[in-house]
Structure formats: C-alpha cells, structure tokens
Amino acid sequence: MKQAMHVxxxxxxxxxxxxxxxxxxxxxxEQAIGDGLLTLFCRxxxxxxxxxxxxxxxxxxxxxxxxxxIAPESAxxxxxxxxxxxxxxxxxxxxxxxxxxVPISGGHLMLGNWQGxxxxxxxxxxxxRQIVLHLIGE
Amino acid sequence: MKQAMHVxxxxxxxxxxxxxxxxxxxxxxEQAIGDGLLTLFCRxxxxxxxxxxxxxxxxxxxxxxxxxxIAPESAxxxxxxxxxxxxxxxxxxxxxxxxxxVPISGGHLMLGNWQGxxxxxxxxxxxxRQIVLHLIGE
Amino acid sequence: MKQAMHVxxxxxxxxxxxxxxxxxxxxxxEQAIGDGLLTLFCRxxxxxxxxxxxxxxxxxxxxxxxxxxIAPESAxxxxxxxxxxxxxxxxxxxxxxxxxxVPISGGHLMLGNWQGxxxxxxxxxxxxRQIVLHLIGE
Numbered sequence: 256m257k258q259a260m261h262v263x264x265x266x267x268x269x270x271x272x273x274x275x276x277x278x279x280x281x282x283x284x285e286q287a288i289g290d291g292l293l294t295l296f297c298r299x300x301x302x303x304x305x306x307x308x309x310x311x312x313x314x315x316x317x318x319x320x321x322x323x324x325i326a327p328e329s330a331x332x333x334x335x336x337x338x339x340x341x342x343x344x345x346x347x348x349x350x351x352x353x354x355x356x357v358p359i360s361g362g363h364l365m366l367g368n369w370q371g372x373x374x375x376x377x378x379x380x381x382x383x384r385q386i387v388l389h390l391i392g393e
Numbered sequence: 394m395k396q397a398m399h400v401x402x403x404x405x406x407x408x409x410x411x412x413x414x415x416x417x418x419x420x421x422x423e424q425a426i427g428d429g430l431l432t433l434f435c436r437x438x439x440x441x442x443x444x445x446x447x448x449x450x451x452x453x454x455x456x457x458x459x460x461x462x463i464a465p466e467s468a469x470x471x472x473x474x475x476x477x478x479x480x481x482x483x484x485x486x487x488x489x490x491x492x493x494x495v496p497i498s499g500g501h502l503m504l505g506n507w508q509g510x511x512x513x514x515x516x517x518x519x520x521x522r523q524i525v526l527h528l529i530g531e
Numbered sequence: 532m533k534q535a536m537h538v539x540x541x542x543x544x545x546x547x548x549x550x551x552x553x554x555x556x557x558x559x560x561e562q563a564i565g566d567g568l569l570t571l572f573c574r575x576x577x578x579x580x581x582x583x584x585x586x587x588x589x590x591x592x593x594x595x596x597x598x599x600x601i602a603p604e605s606a607x608x609x610x611x612x613x614x615x616x617x618x619x620x621x622x623x624x625x626x627x628x629x630x631x632x633v634p635i636s637g638g639h640l641m642l643g644n645w646q647g648x649x650x651x652x653x654x655x656x657x658x659x660r661q662i663v664l665h666l667i668g669e
Contacts, residue, residue, distance in 0.1 A: 455609050
C-alpha cells in the first residue's frame, strides 16, 4: 500500500462551476497507484467542490442560479468585510462540499458516465485556489 | 493493510429514502478487513447518499417533503430534457452527498444507534443505481 | 502504512458552531503517523460537521442564522417527538456533513489559513456527541 499527495492550484475565470476532472485525471496518470481512493480537499471557505452533470451546460447554469437564489446577496448579513459576495460565498460552500473522495480503479476515477468534478467558485473576483489531492492504494 | 472494492447495484421503488445499511453490512461481513474505513460513492447525479434517523418513518417523510420544498419542480429551470423532476433531482443531489466515508471496527460500520445509510433516489421512475464500495484497513 | 482510531466526546454549550480543530490536532500530535488522511465521523443525526471561516465570529453568527432560516422550527413537521428543534436539527444535519476527510502532512491537518473544523450542534439542549477519528498513513 502506498500514498501520494499533491496540491493542485486553480484559478477560475469568475464565479461558477469549473470542470477540474481532466487536471485530476492527469495527475492520477502519473502516479504508481492503480486501485485505491482519491480524496480532494478544498483549502478555502468561499469556494467548494461538487460532482455534477458533465453533459448539459444548461444544468450547470440552473445549478449556479439555484445557489444564487437560496443563498442570496443583500440578505442583511452581519459579516460583509469583503463585499456583498463574501457571506453568500461561505453559505454556498457550506451547502456543497469542502472534500470529496472518489474510488480509483485501473488508474481512473470511478465516476459515472455523466459525472464531472467541479470547483465551485463563489467569489466574483477569483484568486488562486488550492485543492489538495491525497491518493492511497496499490 | 489491504483494500477491497465492490459495486452495489440498487433499484429503488420510487423517489425517496431507501435504507441500504443491511446491504452494506452484508458485503462487509464477507471481507477479511475488520478495522478501517469504508467509502460509499454514488455514480449518479440524480440520486445521492444520506445518513439519517433510522427509527422514525415520520422523520424520513419530513426529509423527503423538505427537499421537495427547497428544490421544487416547476421553478422555471432551463434544463428539463428528461422532464420536470430532472433538474430538481440534480439540486437535491448537490445539497446532500455523492460520497460518504464511515469508519469500521470489528467488521461493523461505526454508525450511531439512530443512524442508517440511505440511498436518496430523486427521480420518480428509478433506474438501477451503482454505489461503489471501497474498503481499506486490516 | 498504519492506522489509528479514537472517539472524541464533545458536549457543546448550546446550539451553534463549536471549533474542535484543537482537540483534533491534539490527538493527531500523539499519533505515530505524519502523512495520510484523517476522517471525522459524527455518530448523530441532529449534530453535524462543517469546515468554515475561523477568523470572523460574525461569519459564524450569519451561518447559524442562515440555517435557522432555511430549516426553520414551526414548519408543520410530522415528526416532533422531541420538541420543535427535533426535525429542524435533522434537516440542518442533512444539509451539512456527517463526515469530513482531511489530508495530513507533517502531523498537521492541511487546512487553509482561514479554515476551522466545527461541530455544528443543532439541539438547544446538547448532550455528549461522539466524533470518530480514523487516521491512515505513515
């Protein structure tokens, strides 16, 4: 049994869902571990991780609108140190995932046919985001 | 240290919460790993995983009604390729879990007394769902 | 490769977010595993886990108010065996996390600068909560 770790640094173009499946698969392809478990960990509280539909762009737009609706800006938050998109970003991160673990087989993520791994950027002015990748297996 | 993997195929009778704890425990009982970590991964974006109250059926009905309420049908979604329950299914999956990891001791899930593991089917016409089980330990 | 397990018992003072990062780090410091993966598992369905902003107390108050708002008391729940904060507690737990996995490097959690690990107690009269810690690595 072995393990490997890496920090993926990703900057989104703006708020919304960004498919990072290919970057994750690229790193996996370089590792000497074929079967095991990959854990992604987002080191931020205003960006998060989500596994979602990778086929229909309309589904991703609906998802972005939905989270804008249930965790809206201008809702009278006490915390707004960094502007109106600060607190909604924390709420949208809390409703989605800081961490995801995906089983690996034959060197590939065992995602379903319609699943992609997304970085969900919640700030309008994105900065570089660090996603820790931890792989264990053999 | 060893690992084991299996794909559990489950078809719900309709939308809602389906207790899969027994199927998971049955597979665990056949493995030569007593202490470790079990990860469940749902290979779909319109069904998800949830650990919830296993005693009161009324609590499960309230949960199902709640998710129907906060991620409703007929909310003017752009994506409705597969009918009115398509996009709400993705939203309800995004709000719950694609993956869950549970520590194992003495060959058993370390669930609390009142916890069960549920497949949360979000489509009205369910199809077979694949849940990957990954176990690591000794 | 080695593993270690421990059950952390924590009682909150009341409902809300309680930082447990220090207790987790203290246990980690006693283990002979420097690099690996730590999984926290909450053995309850009316308390949960959340990684959030550890700097601004106002952000935590906004988070608590937000979950009180989207999963309110007095919403006509069928299940209220244990009082008006019973069913909202299950809903708030379902929207956040029962389990979190965090990569470990050099004996420390690889949290971001602004991240803390919180027990999110959802009941007004808290009782002792068990958080299982599972560590694997070398």
